[in-house]
Amino acid sequence: MLFLLESPGPMARPDDTVGHGSNPSGLISVDNDDPTAEALWHFRSQARLLTDCVHWNAIPWYIPGGKITSADERQALPLLGELLAMLPRLEAVVPMGRVAQRVWTRYSLATATRYVTLPTWHPAARSLNQPGARDHVAMTCKRSAALLAI
Incomplete structure (x- = not known):
């Protein structure tokens, strides 16, 4: 199971420029000490998706300010x-999230992928606060767990 998110946040930076005494890991990880990683860990744990999962970002580099462009999306495809x-x-x-869904759609249309695709909301607080978002992410994780059980 591949959980494809948008792009690394400031906690994935290898330096301490995010400030406020934070301790960035320099890694893209569900174990990072940030709310998005915590939310995704919670959803996966509730669905008993504790193994056989990989996390990646559609744009696998940190973008200051989070302004992802179409050029970033195209550059990330290979x-x-x-x-x-x-x-x-x-x-x-x-x-x-929308960026991951756009990149995945571009990739899968260009390559005729064979994977089951289960799009859902991004696990960041601003997304999860939308009506129905938490339930949708939880349901998607449960469906993912059921697929792996086959």
Whole structure:
């Protein structure tokens, strides 16, 4: 199962320029000490999706200010292809948020992918505060767990 998010946030930066005494890990990880990682860990845990999951970002580099462009999305496509080549047992992709969904759609249309796709909301607070978003993410994680059980 691939959980495809948008782009790394400031906690993935390798330095301490995010300020406020934060401790960035320099890594893209569900174990980071930030609210988005915590929310995704919670949803996966509730669905008992504790193994066989990979997290990646559609745009795998930090973008200051988060202003992702179409050029960023196009530039990221080959990197997504490289990642998928390293996951021969991958069965499904969960694109989380609009950017991830756009990039995944571009990639899958261009390559005729064979993966089950389960799009849902991004696990950031601003997305999860939308009506029905938390329930949708929870349901998507449960559907993902059911797919892996087959």
